[in-house]
Amino acid sequence: MTLLDQVFDIVVCLLLLVLAWRTLSATHLYQSAIFFIAFGLTMALAWVRLAAPDVALAEAAIGAGLLGVLLVDSLRVFARPPETGRDSEPNKPESRDNDVTTSRRRPQFNSAVASVTAGAGCLFLAYVLVAAIHDLPDGGGLTAQAAENLSRSGVEHPVTAVLLNFRGFDTWLEVGVLFLAMLGIFCAGGLVGFSETENPDPPGPLLSWLIRGLAPVMILTAAYLLWLGKLAPGGAFQAGILLAAVGILLRLAGIPLMDRVPRTVIKLGLTFGFGTFLVFGIIALLADKAFLEYPSEWAGEVILLVEAAAAISIGFTAFAFFAYLNSRDQSTGNGDTAGQPRETNPSQ
């Protein structure tokens, strides 16, 4: 390792720490979000330096991309005063409630003491953690076992082999977590369903045209990423998020996708990935094999099938996160959605 490499690593790490600090200490939410996005980009550098291209792709697509879009969309919501004013829920328009983009706290009698204590506690914890991490013995990793079984896994890329075969159970549950988060968002959202975007100014004709042109290219890229996962970094999650990006862009371009889709299709789309895994798992159980065990001669094909289903579902779900949160008429009333249009309500 050259000195230059070391200096680079140290700079990246310091940058990470400073950006994390600024993200959390910024007074304005917008500043916070910008620092956070910069933090995400710096993390991408760190992943590359640590030879983790799969993680870099996933972090860029899901961590920075999807969550970034959701965060920015949420900033827009928090920047406006809430529209409720109903009698049942006392809405106190205090000064700090209007000052929504800042997170200044009321000057508190004991806030300085609390900060100092928390700071000291943090420093101590950081010291203990770093020392413990430094002293960790090296277990050697599971590389050897993975290499030994790679030929039987049906794919050539070790990370995909772990994700889809050796530890496919985790990945199944992870697709389940996405589905679950969607159900949670339905619960939190007041359950009105998808509708047009509340984006007040749609993009101009040129941008709109560009987005429409870009969409097929992005879908093809997603398919390529999916296929590539067998051999090299890539795979279902990255491909899925790319699909979601297509949907988000089209939606921002004023092309509604979700509000015209029949409820049944939405429900199938959300459960497709989680369900496909499950079906293969149950088939394996019925064939007197272990849950999620693939027949070794067909493992590659089964994995591609499962991955494709997962990618479609992930793309659909991730897009639904955005489309649902971004829908115009959600969240009115105190959980009482009676009398509201529920035709597109996807949970029914």
Next chain:
Amino acid sequence: MIAEIESHQIYAGTAGILFCLGLAGLFMCGHFLKKIIATKILGTSVFLLLVSLANRNQMEFADPVPHAMVITGIVVAVSASAFALALARRIWKETGRSTFEDNP
């Protein structure tokens, strides 16, 4: 002296400090959005530790298990954050609260 430090050690140490920063942010920040961002920093620190520890011994390829764990972890963490964002937005729209401290 400095030549003895490997890059994975630098990143692993950073992960430890980031973890504390994220934890402090989660407790000290008032606004829902910043708390959610703090959980994301907390998660990132854990993932950084996993990957940097996996980086210690490179054979023909790096240990794929932590990499797979991190990808799973990222998806899970983002799903949880998306849910938290949805809750925070709904609370804001319904009651105009953006922190827990406004407890009536």
Next chain:
Amino acid sequence: MNAAASSALLAVLIAAPVTGALIAFLLPVRLRATAGILTAAATTAATAATAWRVAADGAHRHALGGWGAPLGIDLYADGLSCVFLLMTGIVGLFVSVYAKPFFAQPEENKGATELFWPLWLILWASLNGMFLSADLFNLYVMLEVMGLSAVALAVLSGRPPALVAGLRYLLAAIAGSMAYLMGVAMIYGAVSALDLQIVAAGIEQGRSFRVAFSLILVGLLVKTAVFPLHFWLPGAHSTAQAPVSAILSALVVKASFYLILRLWVDVFDGSVTVAAGQALGALGAAAIIWGSYQALRQRRLKLMVAHSTVGQIGYMFLLFPLITVVYQDVAEAPWLAHAWTGGVYQAIAHGFAKAAMFLAVGVFAMAVGSDDRDSTVGLVGQLPMTTFALALAGVSLIGLPPSGGFVAKWMLLKAAFTSGQWWWAPVILLGSFLTAGYVFMVLRQAFAPTSHKIKLKPVPRTMEVTALVLGAAAIIIGFRAEEFLLLLDVEAAFQEPVEPHRANDR
């Protein structure tokens, strides 16, 4: 322990509820409850079959994907897992039966209640997964599945107080699982394994391992809502709807407790210290007193029951100081078995009693239209069955004989005296007195004579019966200690009690 029989049943315990959840989600709303109850019955039957087989042929192991540890993920069931699985199965089945008429009531069927069945069945799958998984990272994913579905259930009504409590619950759950995962990352870096048995074999003495275990422990303590990390629990458990509160209080906090117990006795038994055991016991003692005292002060029944959960969780943690002691020979420490059984018994008995109590309070609240303690005056005349269910659950929570709670507290008390750690005894007794206080305050109101007859909303009989059945179960397990002990002893994690690390041994 290695010669565990392989069984596909373990995978069924996770796959069956998930299948039911997906089917319920795809079905129209009116058919979901039926699909849900059928799935619940099937899952409970599979749970019973698993327990039966484990009791007959010892522990079972299932290598998911056919790979096996260390590369793959294993499911593993022994007596301890089966005891918790059975509790989940029985409570889950009756809560499901209660939920069908409950959500059919128009005033409860608001918000997103049509999602109750998919969410609850996925939660059930993750609970089973928590009790079965033998893989540290898979347990993290299970924790997250459990956390997300629990929070989604808690905010089902969509009412603002529930949303705020739900967000607090979610953030606490995320922080807890991140601390847990940080510890797991360190463990993996050091021993390159995630399977509990392999990790247990690879654990060494030293600061790094202790820091890693501390992170895991703190993360799980947050999820178990142990004092002073219980801040999220009363709000989330009291603002949820009755069947959900029952699930959260009776089952969800038990899953992370189970994991603490499993790691403490099976994996990190070489790293734990007497001081750590005493510290956990002190937290438990503080929880007993604080939680029970707060419960006594509440005027709203649901808040009272939620605070009571904080107190009752405390009893479970008295197990740790009692089993973490220095000894030469197991024969010299006869209290170990008592402490062990008492702690686990407390978790199970509380599961039945607390589910019964939340369901009974749900019936009261539905009948009266409020869960204010004073509004239950004279209800015994009109809702005798539910009042009786509440009384039975209360008897078990207080620890009066003959009930499951009595067996648990009696064993802990006995272990405290025989081990010489007498200082836990006054805490146990004080907790019982405080518990008796709040239980009798409710019962006094319910039994109080009233001049005027309050007009009650009719409550479906099924709801009353299920609450009573669970209340009766909390008593009956007090008579069935023999069978319980036989099952718990299968491949006991506790054949070799924890032998704590002694600092001067190195």
